[in-house]
Amino acid sequence: MVGSIKVKSQNLHSNGSVQNCASTEEKLDELRHLLGKAEGDILKIVGVGAGAWGSVFAALLQDNYGQFREKVQIRIWRRPGRTVDKATAEHLFEVINSREDVLRRLIRRCAYLKYVEARLGDRTLLADEILKDGFCLNMIHTPLCPLKVVTNLQEAVWDADIVVNGLPSTETREVFEEINHYWKERITVPIIISLSKGIEAALEPLPHIITPTQMINRATGVAMENILYLGGPNIASEIYNKEYANARICGAEKWRKPLAKFLRQPHFIVWDNSDLVTHEVMGGLKNVYAIGAGMVAALTNESATSKSVYFAHCTSEMIFITHLLAEEPEKLAGPLLADTYVTLLKGRNAWYGQMLAKGELSLDMGDSISGKGMIQGVSAVGAFYELLSQSSLSVLHPEENKPVAPVELCPILKTLYRILITRELASQGILQALRDETLNDPRERIEIAQTHAFYRPSLLGQP
DSSP, rough: OOGGGGSSEEEETSOOEEEHHHHHHHHHHHHHHHHOOOTOOOEEEEEEOOOOHHHHHHHHHHHHHTTTTTEEEEEEEEOOOOOOHHHHHHHHHHHHHHHHHHOOOOHHHOOOOHOOOOOOOOOOOBBBHHHHHTTOTTTSSSSSOEEEEEEOHHHHHOOOSEEEEEEEEEHHHHHHHHHHHHHOSSSOOOOOOOOOOOOEEESSSSSSEEHHHHHHHHHHHHHHGEEEEESSHHHHHHHHTTTTTTEEESSSSHHHHHHHHOBBBBBEEEEEOOOHHHHHHHHHHHHHHHHHHHHHHTTTTSSHHHHHHHHHHHHHHHHHHHHHHSSSGEEEGGHHHHHHHHHHHHHHHHHHHHHHHHTTSSSSGOSSTTTTTOOHHHHHHHHHHHHTOOOOGOOEOOTTTTTTTTGGGGGGHHHHHHHHTTTOOOOOOOHHHTTOTTTHHHHHHHHHHHOOOOOOOOGGOOO
């Protein structure tokens, strides 16, 4: 069997990558040993949620380790019943026929005919059905390898050794509360890797942020030692197409270091870091400002000057907010700006801002968009605004010399809240905010943050 090969050889995967079987198998064996897996006992990895990043993450693992079927099983869960509309089916058919490798694969698997029938309107495809063939509903333009798809959540997770959370933050708590029912009888404790970028605000007993890893911890009782966050400046489709990328896996040293080694590939470098919650919050923060960047781009016909003005103001606000959240915020500057940069260039939140400003989408359509998935920046705008408007977090206003809520020093965040949450302003309001003659130099906001003791450990639930 392939899984028992011990000598060095090469294996060509369906997406054209060449892997060194021996070193790959050694990494798998190391993780199996760390998890106490005996010979013949399969390591079970399951992704929960099949958005773009969740699906790509599962496909990366399948491409890298799926050949060792006697040692590891990689599956992904998504909800059943989601249909593929005719326009998407037509687009999917075009993608299939533009890729000879994909076309041949489907013909070999006797799966091509259903896509022809869907293109003609004679059949309705299901999202879980096409995912088995390697097509993520939120990322049709990038075919993945075929995946093992499960639509029964209990079947997917009840004995999983590693669970990868690919759900939006807005769905994480509910799904993991259900998962907890299936884990009542578990003897072993699973490892959970969360890919989710988003936050919730809680105001009692003190204002604080709740992140997806904390939601998972509270929903399941799994110790934070076994819950990690993985994120970085990357676009899911580009990672699968082997554009060079990096990420950080954050959490307890016991698991983050071996998992970083297990997940690392030549084109996808994974570093490790102990600061889980702060990195997780930063992943949600950049989504807030990406929506505004998309609006500015659309409203100014991609004016480089206008976009740079917006970038200066939004980065100064993010730096200001990191000084509230972190004792050593300078350590976050590089990762935060890199993640923000890629999101502004090609992320779904920036795209959403553009579509709103162009009138091609409306707020009444909600923040779950067909073909894109959940736009997590919308809920993050509400959460950060609500949190930073609390008077108990007041900071000294530099000009008025009186205490004000932190949000008063974040005019871009305030404007986005009025556009997206209360809907007092149209998208053009973001330009009005930038052109406000009373707007301070963004450098001053950074200087304020650097020269005042703003750090509020309670915001991250710390004493």
